[in-house]
Amino acid sequence: MKKKIAILPGDGIGREIASGAASALEAVGKRFGHEFELEYANIGGAAIDSDGTPLPDSTLALAKSSDAILLGAVGGPKWDSLPSAERPERGLLAIRKELGLFANLRPIPSFQKLVQSSPLKPEIAGNVNMLIVRELTGGLYFGKPSERRGENNDVVVDTLLYTREEIERIVVKAFEFAKSRDGRLTSVDKANVLESSRMWREIVNEKAADYPEVTVDHMYVDAAAMKLISSPGQFDVIVTENLFGDILSDEASMITGSLGMLPSASLSESGLGLYEPVHGSAPDIAGQNKANPLAMILSTALMLKYSLHLREEGEAIERAVQSVLNDGFCTPDLQMEGSTIVGTDQMIKLVTERI
Amino acid sequence: MKKKIAILPGDGIGREIASGAASALEAVGKRFGHEFELEYANIGGAAIDSDGTPLPDSTLALAKSSDAILLGAVGGPKWDSLPSAERPERGLLAIRKELGLFANLRPIPSFQKLVQSSPLKPEIAGNVNMLIVRELTGGLYFGKPSERRGENNDVVVDTLLYTREEIERIVVKAFEFAKSRDGRLTSVDKANVLESSRMWREIVNEKAADYPEVTVDHMYVDAAAMKLISSPGQFDVIVTENLFGDILSDEASMITGSLGMLPSASLSESGLGLYEPVHGSAPDIAGQNKANPLAMILSTALMLKYSLHLREEGEAIERAVQSVLNDGFCTPDLQMEGSTIVGTDQMIKLVTERI
Numbered sequence: 250m251k252k253k254i255a256i257l258p259g260d261g262i263g264r265e266i267a268s269g270a271a272s273a274l275e276a277v278g279k280r281f282g283h284e285f286e287l288e289y290a291n292i293g294g295a296a297i298d299s300d301g302t303p304l305p306d307s308t309l310a311l312a313k314s315s316d317a318i319l320l321g322a323v324g325g326p327k328w329d330s331l332p333s334a335e336r337p338e339r340g341l342l343a344i345r346k347e348l349g350l351f352a353n354l355r356p357i358p359s360f361q362k363l364v365q366s367s368p369l370k371p372e373i374a375g376n377v378n379m380l381i382v383r384e385l386t387g388g389l390y391f392g393k394p395s396e397r398r399g400e401n402n403d404v405v406v407d408t409l410l411y412t413r414e415e416i417e418r419i420v421v422k423a424f425e426f427a428k429s430r431d432g433r434l435t436s437v438d439k440a441n442v443l444e445s446s447r448m449w450r451e452i453v454n455e456k457a458a459d460y461p462e463v464t465v466d467h468m469y470v471d472a473a474a475m476k477l478i479s480s481p482g483q484f485d486v487i488v489t490e491n492l493f494g495d496i497l498s499d500e501a502s503m504i505t506g507s508l509g510m511l512p513s514a515s516l517s518e519s520g521l522g523l524y525e526p527v528h529g530s531a532p533d534i535a536g537q538n539k540a541n542p543l544a545m546i547l548s549t550a551l552m553l554k555y556s557l558h559l560r561e562e563g564e565a566i567e568r569a570v571q572s573v574l575n576d577g578f579c580t581p582d583l584q585m586e587g588s589t590i591v592g593t594d595q596m597i598k599l600v601t602e603r604i
Numbered sequence: 605m606k607k608k609i610a611i612l613p614g615d616g617i618g619r620e621i622a623s624g625a626a627s628a629l630e631a632v633g634k635r636f637g638h639e640f641e642l643e644y645a646n647i648g649g650a651a652i653d654s655d656g657t658p659l660p661d662s663t664l665a666l667a668k669s670s671d672a673i674l675l676g677a678v679g680g681p682k683w684d685s686l687p688s689a690e691r692p693e694r695g696l697l698a699i700r701k702e703l704g705l706f707a708n709l710r711p712i713p714s715f716q717k718l719v720q721s722s723p724l725k726p727e728i729a730g731n732v733n734m735l736i737v738r739e740l741t742g743g744l745y746f747g748k749p750s751e752r753r754g755e756n757n758d759v760v761v762d763t764l765l766y767t768r769e770e771i772e773r774i775v776v777k778a779f780e781f782a783k784s785r786d787g788r789l790t791s792v793d794k795a796n797v798l799e800s801s802r803m804w805r806e807i808v809n810e811k812a813a814d815y816p817e818v819t820v821d822h823m824y825v826d827a828a829a830m831k832l833i834s835s836p837g838q839f840d841v842i843v844t845e846n847l848f849g850d851i852l853s854d855e856a857s858m859i860t861g862s863l864g865m866l867p868s869a870s871l872s873e874s875g876l877g878l879y880e881p882v883h884g885s886a887p888d889i890a891g892q893n894k895a896n897p898l899a900m901i902l903s904t905a906l907m908l909k910y911s912l913h914l915r916e917e918g919e920a921i922e923r924a925v926q927s928v929l930n931d932g933f934c935t936p937d938l939q940m941e942g943s944t945i946v947g948t949d950q951m952i953k954l955v956t957e958r959i
């Protein structure tokens with residue numbers, strides 16, 4: 250099987266970890282007899298420097314013509330003083346919107362070896378296996394008007410806007426995942442305050458009729474922020490709108506004990522998907538061979554499973570990562586007792602060998 | 605000194621815990637020679653039952669004519685099937701708006717005796733002393749339009765609206781608190797996405813010039829949701845808009861190990877304030893002498909300090925609560941090793957005796 254993969258390393262540690270994705274794909278290709286054609290393009294700060302815009306047309310064109318997209322991370326102090334409409338993050342928001350990447354998936358597992366580095370007690374952090382499904386192209390992030398008003402510009406407005414269709418497709422996606430997992434779906438909203446949440450809740454209840462095998466409950470976002478800490482083990486699949494999902498998925502990412510281990514997927518209706526680690530570009534450690542490439546490598550595994558339908562291949566990567574951890578290797582960001590600390594390059598090599 | 609206090613017990617355990625507030629005030633009155641005139645009125649579900657509306661005019665009039673207001677909790681399954689515009693929570697939202705209670709204060713301390721019941725590791729939970737200042741009468745909670753649109757009502761919109769003045773007054777309030785505490789203010793926003801957050805950030809930076817003794821930093825709401833778990837000890841005062849504050853303050857409330865211990869204050873520009881526990885109406889244990897009255901009693905202490913300027917009196921209550929905990933007494937919701945579990949009545953008596 251031959252597939253074209255767009256790799257957008259981005260900024261900071263992006264380039265270093267992207268090389269982990271490339272190595273993992275090479276190893277998978279060899280072992281399973283696939284050919285992955287990798288093409289690189291800039292996004293974020295790197296694209297501002299090269300093309301004067303965080304999402305150049307050429308990058309977008311490459312992404313559209315690929316079978317899947319891997320992204321490193323964007324942003325850094327170099328571009329922090331730019332007006333917000335021109336900043337690296339805009340590249341991320343724009344590619345999501347342009348490609349219709351409406352479904353952001355964030356699996357949050359417990360890594361037994363890392364339980365000690367969670368801020369939560371081990372008995373709470375050790376038993377987690379949830380998937381957060383975040384709507385990614387609607388809500389307050391894109392609603393218009395988003396502007397200053399009034400004679401002196403002394404009123405400011407942002408708009409939380411959803412169409413029924415936008416809510417339906419993400420809710421259906423979440424039901425499908427719940428069905429293939431433990432059959433439990435928690436829909437998070439603020440229906441005691443927001444009209445958009447009331448419509449969201451209605452749609453969840455409507456769609457529930459099509460999934461009798463899935464148990465649904467509704468939770469207010471403030472209660473969910475509590476439960477994610479006090480009993481994260483209770484969740485299977487969580488579905489929520491864009492901004493709530495941004496906050497809750499980052500909160501939940503702390504449970505595992507390391508941001509450096511968490512992949513994410515953003516899917517469109519066509520099946521085209523963008524895969525990226527949850528962590529940022531970490532400019533403070535860029536170029537020092539200290540970055541943890543595992544979230545990027547695990548994002549590559551998700552890509553194989555979700556966009557290329559190569560389940561076995563994806564699982565081979567996941568097992569390789571698990572085996573490296575079990576053998577006591579880790580990067581400096583992970584606090585594993587009695588472990589051997591290795592650099593980015595070495596970690597990539599260790600995983601690749603095991604694929 | 606003679607003061608009129610409105611007590612709005614509300615629903616569920618509201619009535620039981622309100623009696624804790626009344627007893628504490630009686631004890632303070634005796635010891636310090638003040639007269640507190642307590643007047644009771646309904647709000648929430650109780651008011652729906654008695655008056656057909658969650659905030660009767662008579663309740664509002666009483667609140668307006670009082671020196672301060674104590675509220676128990678609202679809501680319960682009995683009223684859950686009402687349309688949301690008529691539900692108990694509407695009483696809460698309406699009284700906030702009607703009285704202009706724009707500043708919600710949530711102190712989050714560590715209780716040494718309770719550190720074990722936090723989901724966080726003791727070394728993380730044990731060192732917390734933050735104050736969350738949440739804007740309470742603006743943003744998505746009250747912005748218009750908040751409606752369905754389009755031919756088939758298939759578009760839904762909520763509006764995040766702030767005026768410069770609304771942002772300024774809450775920011776100034778937060779700076780004042782930071783100045784009187786450890787001098788550190790963290791402003792939380794989503795300025796990489798929202799125009800309202802960019803205006804918020806500008807105003808914080810403007811006001812910072814008036815408070816050279818306060819160190820200010822800005823944090824995105826998703827990062828704040830992480831830091832509240834991974835290093836809650838880093839925060840002194842946090843200031844943020846209404847919805848972010850709702851989510852983050854509930855998340856932070858888990859740190860202490862018990863919702864049953866947390867008071868809150870909601871202040872207006874005139875100084876009139878409403879004081880209530882952070883926990884809800886807990887209908888499942890209502891009337892069983894199991895509710896923890898300490899959050900209500902500590903809310904009464906906040907009232908004495910913030911609205912009646914009786915600092916010593918408020919501290920006398922806080923010391924009494926601390927002493928009861930130190931002597932090993934607790935209600936069933938608290939998990940304290942080797943403690944004596946007592947009911948609501950007995951807990952109220954224990955605290956009152958010590959005032």
Ligand SMILES: CC(C)[C@H](C(=O)O)[C@@H](O)C(=O)O
Nearest residue numbers: 338339341342495796797826
């Ligand atoms: C960079 C930012 C705009 C982005 C978001 O809020 O969506 C990030 O926090 C994320 O979650 O991918």
Ligand SMILES: CC(C)[C@H](C(=O)O)[C@@H](O)C(=O)O
Nearest residue numbers: 441442471693694696697850
């Ligand atoms: C009941 C609800 C409307 C309310 C809010 O969101 O403000 C509650 O969660 C709170 O924080 O007091």
